Amino acid sequence: MKRTLAEAELEQVARHFRLLGEPMRLKILQALCGKPRTVNEIVAAVGATQANVSKHLALLAAAEILTREKDGQCVYYGMKDPLTLKLCELVHNQLAE
Amino acid sequence: MKRTLAEAELEQVARHFRLLGEPMRLKILQALCGKPRTVNEIVAAVGATQANVSKHLALLAAAEILTREKDGQCVYYGMKDPLTLKLCELVHNQLAE
DNA sequence: TTGACATATAACTGTATGGTTATATGCTCA
């Protein structure tokens, strides 16, 4: 880090990391690696409750980690930023050592 | 991510992120950017309880994010891996956009 | 030894949040 971050910035960075600190959310992100998917598709992919997935998606979208696009009665969620995936890769590679 | 991670791997990655998802721990990491420091120095730097800091340090060291080296009655903690700082920078830069 | 200091740990509390079930909202089509 180039300079010392203020409390508010630390809080923000921490919140971002905390969002990535949940296996189910990582699973959801994994499911969205390739292309955007509907909630139902994601539910099927990760094997969790619809309500549970929906809550996680809302959090991830609110943090702008995911995009949210409505199409008819379906809602498509997709990766907003490749950085997130990069972060996961980095951590995983390090842990693999 | 190149391939789908197994449950256990997701759990591991998530645990790592979760450790970074706490402002106080980020503050501690910041204090250790430059060089290793003793617990007391860190306590002074972050302005928290000694007991609290000690607990966080133990967690970070157990996860091999920090090194721990005893010298007399002092214990020096230091950044083990530059990757962690890189992660924080990346997230912070993205949020700054 | 004893006293002073540095660090760790135990026990406890409060709070945040992940997961669940049930229900609400909203769209599409017959």
Place this chain on the structure above:
DNA sequence: TGAGCATATAACCATACAGTTATATGTCAA
């Protein structure tokens, strides 16, 4: 308009854990 599907939300419970206070452990110096 009403049935059926997709998604979101509310209410609740249980657990994890950050922070606190108090105490234990361990090391040095006189």
